[in-house]
Structure formats: C-alpha cells, structure tokens
Amino acid sequence: MLNLPGLSIEQTAETATQYDFTVKVISSPPPCCLDGVVLNGTKQTMFRDLPIHGRHVGIWVNRQRYKCRGCGKTLYQSVPHMHRKHEMTLRLVDYIERNSMDRTFSALAGELGLSEFTVRSIFRIFAKRELAKLEPVTPEWMGLDELYILSKFRGVVTNVKDRTLVEMLPNRNKVAVIRYLAGIEDREKIKLVAIDMWNPYREAVREVLPHARIVVDKFHVVRMANEALERIRKEHRVSLPMRGRLQLKDDRWMMLTNPDKLDAGRMWLLEAMLGQFPLLKAGYEAKERFRAVWRAENMPAAQEAYDKWESDLPEDVRPAFNDLTTAMRNWPPKSSLTLIRGSRTPIRSPSTPWRKW
Numbered sequence: 265m266l267n268l269p270g271l272s273i274e275q276t277a278e279t280a281t282q283y284d285f286t287v288k289v290i291s292s293p294p295p296c297c298l299d300g301v302v303l304n305g306t307k308q309t310m311f312r313d314l315p316i317h318g319r320h321v322g323i324w325v326n327r328q329r330y331k332c333r334g335c336g337k338t339l340y341q342s343v344p345h346m347h348r349k350h351e352m353t354l355r356l357v358d359y360i361e362r363n364s365m366d367r368t369f370s371a372l373a374g375e376l377g378l379s380e381f382t383v384r385s386i387f388r389i390f391a392k393r394e395l396a397k398l399e400p401v402t403p404e405w406m407g408l409d410e411l412y413i414l415s416k417f418r419g420v421v422t423n424v425k426d427r428t429l430v431e432m433l434p435n436r437n438k439v440a441v442i443r444y445l446a447g448i449e450d451r452e453k454i455k456l457v458a459i460d461m462w463n464p465y466r467e468a469v470r471e472v473l474p475h476a477r478i479v480v481d482k483f484h485v486v487r488m489a490n491e492a493l494e495r496i497r498k499e500h501r502v503s504l505p506m507r508g509r510l511q512l513k514d515d516r517w518m519m520l521t522n523p524d525k526l527d528a529g530r531m532w533l534l535e536a537m538l539g540q541f542p543l544l545k546a547g548y549e550a551k552e553r554f555r556a557v558w559r560a561e562n563m564p565a566a567q568e569a570y571d572k573w574e575s576d577l578p579e580d581v582r583p584a585f586n587d588l589t590t591a592m593r594n595w596p597p598k599s600s601l602t603l604i605r606g607s608r609t610p611i612r613s614p615s616t617p618w619r620k621w
C-alpha cells in the first residue's frame with residue numbers, strides 16, 4: 265500500500281481522517297568511530313507521507329538507538345525514503361516543493377496534516393536552493409517598474425528585450441535601486457533603462473549608470489491622456505440625466521480604445537456618442553492628437569508636434585490634461601537631443617524606444 269521498498273508494514277490502523285502504518289525497518293548500524301556502536305534502546309518516530317484516499321498518513325517506526333563506543337555519541341537507525349531533516353518521506357517533501365509556488369501554505373498544511381510552519385520552512389529551503397541556481401544576465405535594455413505585493417511597492421527589474429524578469433527589490437526607493445545597480449559588476453553593458461515617471465528611478469540611474477539612456481515607457485505617458493479623458497467624463501456626467509450617465513459609463517471603453525481597433529459599427533456609435541457631448545468630444549480629440557505625437561519620424565518632429573498639441577489644447581479641456589502637461593515639463597528631453605537630431609532613423613516598430621528624456 266505504501267510502495268516504499270525496505271519498509272514492511274506490521275500493523276495498520278485507520279480513523280476517519282488518518283491512516284497509521286507501523287513499519288519495520290531492517291538496516292545495518294550507522295558507522296561512527298572505529299570501535300563500533302552498541303544498542304541503546306529504541307525511539308518511536310512518526311513520519312508523514314502523501315495522503316491516501318484523502319486521509320493523512322503517518323508511518324510509525326520504532327527506530328533502534330545506538331551509542332558509539334568511541335565518542336559516546338547517540339545515533340539512530342536510518343530509515344530509507346525519509347528526509348534527513350524533516351520527519352517525512354522524500355516524496356512528500358518533493359510534493360510540497362512542487363505545490364508551494366501556486367498554493368497557500370495553510371492550504372497545503374491542511375491537505376497534508378502538517379503545520380503551516382513546517383510547510384513554510386520546507387519552502388524557504390527550497391526557494392534558497394532555487395535562487396542559488398539563478399544566473400541573471402545583465403540586460404542591455406533594462407526595465408524598472410513596480411508591483412504591489414504584500415502591502416508594499418516592490419521594485420521589479422526586467423530585461424525589456426528578452427521580456428524576462430531579472431530581479432525583484434524589497435522596495436522601490438532610491439537607496440534600494442542604487443544598491444542593486446551598483447552591485448552589478450558588468451553594469452556598463454546596460455545601454456538603456458525604461459522607467460515610469462518615478463523620480464527615484466531617474467535619480468538612481470543617473471547616479472550609477474551615467475552612460476545609460478533613460479526612456480520613459482510610452483505606456484505610462486499615453487495612460488495619462490486616457491486618465492484625462494476619464495476625468496472629463498466623470499465631471500461631465502454630473503450634469504446629465506441618469507440615462508445619459510449610464511450610456512457614458514457603458515460605452516467609455518470605446519473612447520479609450522485605439523480607434524484602429526474599432527470596427528465600422530463601433531466607430532459609428534462612438535461618433536454618435538461624442539456628437540451628443542461636445543466637451544467629451546474635445547477631450548477625445550485631444551487624446552487622439554496626443555497619441556499621434558508618437559507617430560513622428562524623429563525627435564525634433566515629435567517635439568514640434570507636442571508643442572503644437574499643447575498650444576492647440578482647448579481651454580475647457582486643458583485642466584483635465586494638467587497632470588500630463590506637468591509630467592511633460594518635468595521630464596524634458598535631455599543631452600541626447602543633438603544625438604537623435606543627427607540621426608534621422610525612422611521608427612522601426614511602435615515599441616522602439618527612441619525618446620531620451
């Protein structure tokens with residue numbers, strides 16, 4: 265029933281939640297000093313194993329205890345298939361390791377009849393071993409971003425070209441980022457760092473990687489235009505009857521979607537909706553004209569397009585775009601302006617980072 269060669273079942277007991285097997289082990293005395301060991305009583309140990317038919321499993325062994333003639337140390341008979349540190353089968357440790365990444369420690373503990381503490385300590389040892397195997401390659405294009413995990417923002421370092429995760433930092437403050445970047449031996453390999461508009465990232469990169477270009481991820485900039493449009497919609501709806509409010513709420517995704525991705529029918533609906541709400545229409549058009557800045561062929565053309573966009577911004581929608589225009593002022597193009605001006609390379613793909621801030 266156990267399928268563990270070397271262990272013979274002598275007795276079986278069962279309750280509604282657990283099977284208990286008492287097993288006998290035949291193995292030779294453990295080696296110690298030259299003089300050998302003497303028998304010194306037994307000790308009963310229960311090892312946990314994988315559940316059978318949904319019930320927890322305990323394997324009971326009366327282990328022989330020995331005393332060494334030479335050094336006086338107490339030794340125990342070894343039991344095959346059992347983990348040396350945790351009192352459980354090797355296959356159970358393996359099961360916990362494989363499942364601890366996707367499931368909570370308490371769910372695993374409940375399933376296996378273990379304490380959460382035991383599951384957690386097995387996971388810790390496993391995680392440490394796996395981490396030691398990791399050999400991150402210093403990325404040429406590095407991405408610095410963050411994720412909200414366990415009630416804190418954590419810094420996330422990615423390889424933008426390979427689309428892989430490189431490292432996670434305990435937080436996203438300047439000190440943590442500087443400490444991490446300064447610890448990379450071949451950091452001169454990093455040519456470009458893509459960030460959101462989080463100032464500590466910019467300061468840390470300038471300090472530790474002065475040779476690297478800082479690129480603000482387009483995603484974060486365009487998102488601010490979408491947020492401006494949402495702001496207009498929310499202010500606008502107060503003045504509308506309920507039916508109009510609901511229509512705006514349900515249909516707002518069309519305004520935020522790239523119009524190239526809307527079919528003719530949806531496009532018609534969108535135009536009909538915007539026709540009813542002139543302020544929203546002005547906001548929508550401003551958002552779309554802002555997105556068009558990214559289609560500029562080169563840096564000076566983009567700068568010109570942006571300046572024109574800002575001066576053409578209708579007065580009644582301007583306040584909604586304040587965050588965006590402020591960010592554009594706070595993140596101006598820097599030293600590489602001339603460098604880009606010299607090379608009139610067209611944009612290869614929409615994701616090509618071409619703007620140095």
Ligand SMILES: [Zn+2]
Pocket residue numbers: 296297332333334335336337
């Ligand atoms: Zn000894």
